[in-house]
Amino acid sequence: MNRQTDPQPNGASDFASTPVGDDVRTDHQSLRRRIREALGRDRAGMAVGLLRRMLAADQGILLQRVSRAERGRLVALIPRRELSDILDEAPTPAAATIVEELPPERAADLLDDVDSHTVADILQELPNERADAIVAELERPQDVVPLLQYPPDTAGGMMMTDYPRVRHDVTAGNALDVLRLFGEDAEGFGWVCVLNDRRRLVGAVSITQLALATPARSVREITEEHGHRLVSVSPVTDQEEVHRIMARYSFSIVPVVDDEQRVLGVIRAEEAMYVGEEEATEDMLRIASAPGERVFGPLHLSVRHRLPWLVLNLGTVLVAAAVISLFESTIAAIAMLAVFLPVVAGQGGIAGTQTVTLVVRGMAVGEVPAPTGLRLLGRELLLGLLHGMALAALAGALGWLWKGSPGLGIALAIAMVGNLLVAALTGAGVPLLLRRLGIDPAVSSAVFVTTFTDVLGFLIFLAAGAFFVTWLG
Amino acid sequence: MNRQTDPQPNGASDFASTPVGDDVRTDHQSLRRRIREALGRDRAGMAVGLLRRMLAADQGILLQRVSRAERGRLVALIPRRELSDILDEAPTPAAATIVEELPPERAADLLDDVDSHTVADILQELPNERADAIVAELERPQDVVPLLQYPPDTAGGMMMTDYPRVRHDVTAGNALDVLRLFGEDAEGFGWVCVLNDRRRLVGAVSITQLALATPARSVREITEEHGHRLVSVSPVTDQEEVHRIMARYSFSIVPVVDDEQRVLGVIRAEEAMYVGEEEATEDMLRIASAPGERVFGPLHLSVRHRLPWLVLNLGTVLVAAAVISLFESTIAAIAMLAVFLPVVAGQGGIAGTQTVTLVVRGMAVGEVPAPTGLRLLGRELLLGLLHGMALAALAGALGWLWKGSPGLGIALAIAMVGNLLVAALTGAGVPLLLRRLGIDPAVSSAVFVTTFTDVLGFLIFLAAGAFFVTWLG
Numbered sequence: 001m002n003r004q005t006d007p008q009p010n011g012a013s014d015f016a017s018t019p020v021g022d023d024v025r026t027d028h029q030s031l032r033r034r035i036r037e038a039l040g041r042d043r044a045g046m047a048v049g050l051l052r053r054m055l056a057a058d059q060g061i062l063l064q065r066v067s068r069a070e071r072g073r074l075v076a077l078i079p080r081r082e083l084s085d086i087l088d089e090a091p092t093p094a095a096a097t098i099v100e101e102l103p104p105e106r107a108a109d110l111l112d113d114v115d116s117h118t119v120a121d122i123l124q125e126l127p128n129e130r131a132d133a134i135v136a137e138l139e140r141p142q143d144v145v146p147l148l149q150y151p152p153d154t155a156g157g158m159m160m161t162d163y164p165r166v167r168h169d170v171t172a173g174n175a176l177d178v179l180r181l182f183g184e185d186a187e188g189f190g191w192v193c194v195l196n197d198r199r200r201l202v203g204a205v206s207i208t209q210l211a212l213a214t215p216a217r218s219v220r221e222i223t224e225e226h227g228h229r230l231v232s233v234s235p236v237t238d239q240e241e242v243h244r245i246m247a248r249y250s251f252s253i254v255p256v257v258d259d260e261q262r263v264l265g266v267i268r269a270e271e272a273m274y275v276g277e278e279e280a281t282e283d284m285l286r287i288a289s290a291p292g293e294r295v296f297g298p299l300h301l302s303v304r305h306r307l308p309w310l311v312l313n314l315g316t317v318l319v320a321a322a323v324i325s326l327f328e329s330t331i332a333a334i335a336m337l338a339v340f341l342p343v344v345a346g347q348g349g350i351a352g353t354q355t356v357t358l359v360v361r362g363m364a365v366g367e368v369p370a371p372t373g374l375r376l377l378g379r380e381l382l383l384g385l386l387h388g389m390a391l392a393a394l395a396g397a398l399g400w401l402w403k404g405s406p407g408l409g410i411a412l413a414i415a416m417v418g419n420l421l422v423a424a425l426t427g428a429g430v431p432l433l434l435r436r437l438g439i440d441p442a443v444s445s446a447v448f449v450t451t452f453t454d455v456l457g458f459l460i461f462l463a464a465g466a467f468f469v470t471w472l473g
Numbered sequence: 474m475n476r477q478t479d480p481q482p483n484g485a486s487d488f489a490s491t492p493v494g495d496d497v498r499t500d501h502q503s504l505r506r507r508i509r510e511a512l513g514r515d516r517a518g519m520a521v522g523l524l525r526r527m528l529a530a531d532q533g534i535l536l537q538r539v540s541r542a543e544r545g546r547l548v549a550l551i552p553r554r555e556l557s558d559i560l561d562e563a564p565t566p567a568a569a570t571i572v573e574e575l576p577p578e579r580a581a582d583l584l585d586d587v588d589s590h591t592v593a594d595i596l597q598e599l600p601n602e603r604a605d606a607i608v609a610e611l612e613r614p615q616d617v618v619p620l621l622q623y624p625p626d627t628a629g630g631m632m633m634t635d636y637p638r639v640r641h642d643v644t645a646g647n648a649l650d651v652l653r654l655f656g657e658d659a660e661g662f663g664w665v666c667v668l669n670d671r672r673r674l675v676g677a678v679s680i681t682q683l684a685l686a687t688p689a690r691s692v693r694e695i696t697e698e699h700g701h702r703l704v705s706v707s708p709v710t711d712q713e714e715v716h717r718i719m720a721r722y723s724f725s726i727v728p729v730v731d732d733e734q735r736v737l738g739v740i741r742a743e744e745a746m747y748v749g750e751e752e753a754t755e756d757m758l759r760i761a762s763a764p765g766e767r768v769f770g771p772l773h774l775s776v777r778h779r780l781p782w783l784v785l786n787l788g789t790v791l792v793a794a795a796v797i798s799l800f801e802s803t804i805a806a807i808a809m810l811a812v813f814l815p816v817v818a819g820q821g822g823i824a825g826t827q828t829v830t831l832v833v834r835g836m837a838v839g840e841v842p843a844p845t846g847l848r849l850l851g852r853e854l855l856l857g858l859l860h861g862m863a864l865a866a867l868a869g870a871l872g873w874l875w876k877g878s879p880g881l882g883i884a885l886a887i888a889m890v891g892n893l894l895v896a897a898l899t900g901a902g903v904p905l906l907l908r909r910l911g912i913d914p915a916v917s918s919a920v921f922v923t924t925f926t927d928v929l930g931f932l933i934f935l936a937a938g939a940f941f942v943t944w945l946g
Binding site: 271 | 502528530562683704720721722745746747750757758769772783784787793798801810811812813814826827829831834844852863864867868871919920923931
């Protein structure tokens with residue numbers, strides 16, 4: 001939740017109700033232009049005034065996009081409290097860009113007001129010496145240091161350590177006093193963890209329940225009456241799993257516990273929102289052999305992400321070329337066979353891509369538990385057979401009519417059925433096999449699948465072509 | 474949040490801390506097996522006892538998977554309150570399956586305790602007469618009927634109409650009394666909407682702030698002191714946009730307002746969790762020409778989803794075949810040209826897939842605002858040139874060495890650069906153009922892009938091959 005206690009510079013109410021989508025972006029673009037104009041005319045104060053019309057997350061993104069000099073001038077004029085909010089709300093790379101250019105004491109002072117898990121994420125983006133210098137200046141380094149051991153994409157890296165919690169043996173009135181100490185940090189939490197005297201989780205009550213209960217009632221009673229089952233995770237649990245649990249059960253918090261069920265922290269739904277999208281993007285780019293790529297990232301990183309896969313693919317298509325090479329003399333005699341090579345490769349490629357995408361995605365969202373693997377393979381083979389027969393009729397007829405060669409039609413028909421079966425077998429089989437071997441099934445599955453469909457498709461088509469065209473004309 | 478006020482049948486504490494991932498699934502599988510065994514031995518009571526060990530969402534999924542007769546026996550034995558929880562927490566198709574088989578009065582009685590937006594989602598899955606019969610029996614149809622006008626994938630379809638709200642002119646003490654009336658419905662909400670006397674949104678305060686404030690303080694003062702800017706949406710806003718706003722700003726609630734800023738409802742973060750994943754899946758399958766497919770859906774639907782794209786693709790590869798057909802006599806004379814057709818098609822295809830996936834995904838997550846389109850196209854063309862030159866060197870050398878033909882090497886090198894540029898131009902250009910035309914850029918972009926890379930790639934390669942091989946050997 002974005003906090004702006006200062007009066008709004010544009011005179012709007014605290015609650016800015018804004019249209020969404022392209023309108024927001026257009027509006028932001030005009031704001032951004034005016035901010036840069038103001039900076040160009042050396043009116044930094046006016047630029048900051050314009051900047052403060054945006055939500056904190058957007059302010060952070062804008063600060064990341066302007067030049068280092070412009071950023072320095074803006075940051076110097078933003079009130080401390082608001083700058084903390086920006087670091088809290090902005091995407092981690094934007095916050096890290098801002099923090100990196102500040103003296104460590106100033107950075108630490110600002111980060112003292114930021115959620116500990118966000119601080120840990122930001123520090124993990126900085127060079128080690130810089131991060132260490134900032135940690136040394138933090139008011140409560142003990143909140144942050146334990147988090148630095150967990151990668152940002154694990155439950156440990158996502159959790160907040162300063163979450164609201166009460167002991168089960170206090171009264172509702174006492175519990176509210178305890179929550180008062182959390183102050184604004186408890187805001188936005190609908191739920192409070194209830195711990196026993198050994199810091200172990202015994203339940204969770206909603207803050208509403210505590211506030212509405214008779215002050216003298218014990219938290220234990222309230223928890224028992226309005227008890228909740230939650231699923232807790234370990235700090236090394238992958239963020240994808242955390243997201244899946246939250247999405248499946250509509251939980252608003254997921255506690256992170258150690259081996260002895262002691263609560264280490266809590267992950268809130270709004271902090272896990274981006275995970276489904278982020279993981280889906282990762283998978284999608286991995287399938288497409290462009291893992292880790294960004295639309296407007298540095299050019300040399302794009303080359304490093306994509307070129308190795310293009311070179312690997314060159315290796316795999318050379319295998320397909322070698323297959324054709326075996327039939328070079330056949331093609332010299334029956335050149336029309338070459339005409340239909342892209343038909344064979346294209347149909348196998350699309351069918352394989354359909355299957356592999358469906359299977360990899362199904363695995364990612366948990367729809368393909370291990371014991372259903374064979375059933376899935378059988379289903380895809382059946383579909384491959386059905387689609388193959390339909391395409392065999394079409395492509396066979398077309399080949400025959402176009403080139404007047406019944407042998408070509410038969411060869412194409414056989415190749416369609418054969419290649420669609422290969423597409424199904426590899427499209428489902430490769431990801432299932434990769435998962436069994438403990439390898440991410442998304443890893444460039446498309447390259448492997450099209451290699452198989454090319455190689456085996458050409459082999460089937462050219463062998464059948466050599467035989468049937470010679471025999472039937 | 475999943476509520477289970479009855480004692481847990483397995484004697485565990487209310488707060489079940491469970492391991493995650495495959496363990497959960499394995500555990501569920503053994504539970505599922507034991508439940509079916511108990512039903513088989515006519516021990517429905519025991520089956521229900523086992524069922525109640527699962528979280529409500531999982532109970533719903535299991536009830537959907539068993540036979541109709543088994544479901545009937547289980548549902549008859551589950552206590553009313555727990556069955557309501559199952560309908561509330563289970564995926565909509567599972568809840569609809571259960572509701573459809575109950576008499577309308579019983580269904581309405583159960584749905585009276587379910588969130589209004591969930592009720593609307595369930596009713597929208599049922600045949601119209603059945604839905605109408607249930608609505609007629611609901612205790613508060615006025616909460617549900619307005620929601621039925623919004624598709625489930627819009628803000629209107631996602632919002633809850635029974636969200637906690639208070640007027641700005643009451644005291645904190647009064648506000649807590651009002652919230653008391655919401656009872657458990659207010660649970661899990663960290664925030665309360667503050668409305669003025671014309672139901673217009675003036676702000677939002679955290680329930681914690683209300684609970685911790687002096688009871689005599691006015692809500693208006695508390696809101697002003699701890700004011701929050703939120704972004705509100707209209708009921709027709711797409712769920713993807715709602716999710717993007719929540720993920721970008723880490724909001725835990727997004728209010729839905731009408732044209733006059735009157736609040737119609739509120740969307741909670743945990744209800745929007747699944748959207749990022751769902752939309753990503755849709756896009757991924759669309760790119761792969763398998764839109765709307767499900768891993769284990771009915772077979773005839775799979776055929777209907779995939780076969781039309783395979784047939785369309787047959788049409789597009791025939792264009793590529795026609796290009797080769799133009800060069801049939803060249804191939805009859807220089808058969809080794811046919812050997813390298815898959816190299817040309819393969820490299821163009823992978824490069825095009827990399828670009829198109831990156832661009833379509835970048836658009837979906839809002840990283841490619843309209844004015845950056847040309848910059849993106851230029852960036853991809855530059856990358857295409859760089860990658861094309863690298864591959865030209867490799868493939869050219871290989872072609873020359875393998876077949877001993879410098880002319881073939883030159884033709885392959887030219888084809889690599891040309892086809893990588895075509896891949897960049899179409900991989901970025903096709904989605905940008907589709908978006909400009911108001912068409913979803915994900916729609917089978919891969920098919921269009923590979924058509925261009927095949928057709929133009931073959932044209933460049935065969936023309937260059939005919940010329941250089943004849944000239945240089």
